[in-house]
Amino acid sequence: MEHFFDSHTNTLAPKQTPVHGAVIQEDLSVEQKLTILSDAAKYDVACTSSGVARKGRGQGMGNTQASGICHTFGSDGRCISLLKILLSNECIYDCKYCQNRSSNDVLRATFTPDEVCTLTLEFYRRGYIEGLFLSSGVLHNPNYTMERIYEVLYKLRIVHRFNGYIHIKGIPGVDPVLLEQIGYLCDRMSVNLELPTAKSLSELAPNKTRQAILKPMKHIQVGIHNNRLTHGITNMKQSMLMEADAYDASTPAKPILGMHSGALTMRAADSSLSVVKAAKPYAPEDVSLTEQTETSISGQTAYGTTGRYFVPAGQSTQMIIGGSKETDFELLSITQALYQSFDLKRVFFSAYVPLNDDAALPSLDTKPPLLREHRLYQADWLLRFYGFAADELLSESKPFFNEQIDPKCDWALRHLGQFPIEVSKAGYYELLRIPGIGVKSARRIVQTRRECTLDYQVLKKLGVVLKRAQYFITCNGRMLHHIPMNERFITNQLIYSEKPYLPSTDGIQYVQPTLFDYGMH
Amino acid sequence: MSETQTHYILHCDNSIDGLLTALFEAFALKKKLTAHTAWESLPADIISIVCGEGSNYSLFSTWTEVTTDERKALLTVQTIQKRLGMRIYDAVFHVLCHFDPSRGTLLFHFLVKAFQTGPRTIDRLADPHVMAMMEYDRKVSNEAHFFIELTRFTALPGTLYSRIAPKCTVLPFICDHFVERYYHENFIIYDETHHIAAIHKADEEWFLTDDPSMDVDLSQFQDADPFTSLWGVFFDSVAIRQRRNIRCQNTMLPKWYRKHMEEFSR
Ligand code: SF4
Secondary structure, three states: OOOHHHHHOOOOOOOOOOOOOOEEOOOOOHHHHHHHHHHOOOOOOOOOOOOEEEOOOOOOEOOEOOOOOOOEEOOOOOEEOEEEEEOEOOOOOOOOOOOOOOOOOOEEOEOOHHHHHHHHHHHHHOOOOOEEEEEOOOOOOHHHHHHHHHHHHHHHHHHOOEOOEEEEEOOOOOOHHHHHHHHHHOOEEEOOOEOOOHHHHHHHOOOOOHHHHHHHHHHHHHHHHHHHHHOOOOOOOOOEEEOOOOOOOOOOOOOOOOOOOOOOOOOOOOHHHOOOOOOOOOOHHHOOOOOOOOOOOOOOOOHHHOOOOOOOOOEEEEEEEOOOOOOHHHHHHHHHHHHHHHOOOEEEEEEOOOOOOOOOOOOOOOOOOHHHHHHHHHHHHHHHHOOOOHHHHOOOOOOOOOOOOOHHHHHHHHOHHHOOEEOOOOOHHHHHOOOOOOHHHHHHHHHHHHHOOOOHHHHHHOOOOHHHHOOOEEEOOEOOOOOOOOHHHHHHHHHHHHHHHOOOOOOOOOOOOOHHHHOOO | OOOOOOEEEEEEOOOHHHHHHHHHHHHHHHHHHOOOOOHHHOOOOOEEEEEOOOOOOOOOEEEEEOOOOHHHHHHHHHHHHHHHHHHHHHHHHHHHOOOOOOHHHHHHHHHHHHHHHOHHHHHOOOOHHHHHHHHHHHHHHHHHHHHHHHOOOEEEOOEEEEEEOOOOOOHHHHHHHHHHHOOOOOEEEEEOOOOEEEEEOOOOOEEEEOOHHHOOOOHHHHHHOHHHHHHHHHHHHOOOHHHOOHHHHHHHOOHHHHHHOHHHOO
């Protein structure tokens, strides 16, 4: 099975070339290809190398760290961690928002697998990158494309013994058997949701359906689930630790631990995986697979029982923000449902960048909604680490975040009755609800107050951002300053104090308010 | 404080062994001074340790030159490890690698306290010395983490070579990472601030050296390496023009870290 791609090479490639809008130029240099194919890949926002720790000193080169490593920051302020490229920007589909759509007249290029390997290995040796993030336009058809991607993976992992990080983009419509082979050699897989709802997907990506996207996501989830059980692991999201020899052919198979007890086959209505607590401002087909399907990834092949794991760094997805009409409440509810139904590690949001002139799309001079994207990431963080639910933060009657204030402050201001909280007594999760206190500072508060009495000086040293927290806490019964619990006053103070950190503050005037403005002096 | 109270200043070289020797001497001095008086009744800063060049003599102080002595340095290490445990030793070692010339004094005052109150001293974050230790420790760890992320290698014939210009002595904290990653490669990481180099021979462990021949001019090799320019091509084209945000870039990657990053030195 390791030579899967050899036996299949070219069998799936149709005779005629299917790309009609393409400007195909022969003999592009590697430099030209790199320019074209990194430019075409950059709208994928994920660039993290986290979720799996793989030891070094293997036969080849490389290791990975669970927390991920950033190697530089681009002029857009985004972290660059992986060689993020497309294998090809040829595409048979015509998604309206995409630069590579078949109807666009753009220069097309396709890397050979060896070119991708060389760039990855040589960049990695020089400390430029943590590994590879490989995606692709749909070249001929999904299986043909994914076979080429598998060939890259096989060469990197098995021929070159590359032990760095690899993120592979799954193309909807790919055969689950091929998906399973890929999953054993990469670290993370993502299938892009593209647009938040089935409705906007059908409007803007006519060749794609929500069900076709959810299917490989479900396959990957089931594969991860079954494979982890096989290894005796019941947590579907924890970071995995892998040995350096995981990809060596000679590594003996490990005994199957979990057997079939908890194994899943791919049932659409698997209720245990689609419990959604929040209000549902979305259609069921947006977040659950309704088609019945036969296949399942057992996670228990010979590969699944060596030191290899199926998609050990977990699965992520991405959706475009601002290309279609959904509210923040819809977006956040869908995000929450995705975490619950597909065990995703991350949901990424990509502020819409206009590339094509199309009546179905926002106009070409639309600015990417960066602030909105920023607020959604903050809210996503609250869902994942702070125990918030989507319908606590937003509702049908308040469906958008306040762009001027972060979602946690926003929540706190609407629940002033629960404040101030006494930091020397509050429990960990109660501390987490206080603006200006994060996971780290909450943990430090709990640790420190066992050894000594807290005061504001100490809180500051523990990493509490008093600028925000001061309105919501008492320490030994005292507030930092005597501040009335007035929602409007606190709101304006918070807006002012956050200003320098916002991604874009064009056109908004900030004036620090004083107590005079509120007649409270 | 009595007007005639002399302050003692121990001066050592800027190396880790130098500071450890000075700490040894500081404790010896403390013992001598407290033979007849309680330590608490003496002014808090009666003994200071300064290291490196350009330190000032001050009036009413006794200046002692400390000669680096590996044996005394080792004894200091062993005493800290044995009596205070690895957690405190780890913090002490991080602070030793900071660049502040007065870190020796901080370490001395912290250790005096720690020997009185034991290994749990480190949890008393409200104590100003403990807090200062933690701040220095965090600074060194953060910088080391940056250099794990940003250290770049140039492919010389048969060896990967890197130049870094850190403020803190980060090499002891970053080399294990690169050995794991490039175990079958020869590599050298040269710290041009502290004039030391870490050397890793393929399939072996790494070691530190102050051999001046490790200081290599890289420009000719970088110009000849096609992957250096390919990296520049990638770096430029992967940024989204419509999201340009130089301020964010500067916050995430402060400029002084960029000295040896190829994409910024074109
Ligand atoms: S499938 Fe759609 S989004 Fe993907 S490359 Fe093709 S046109 Fe673009």
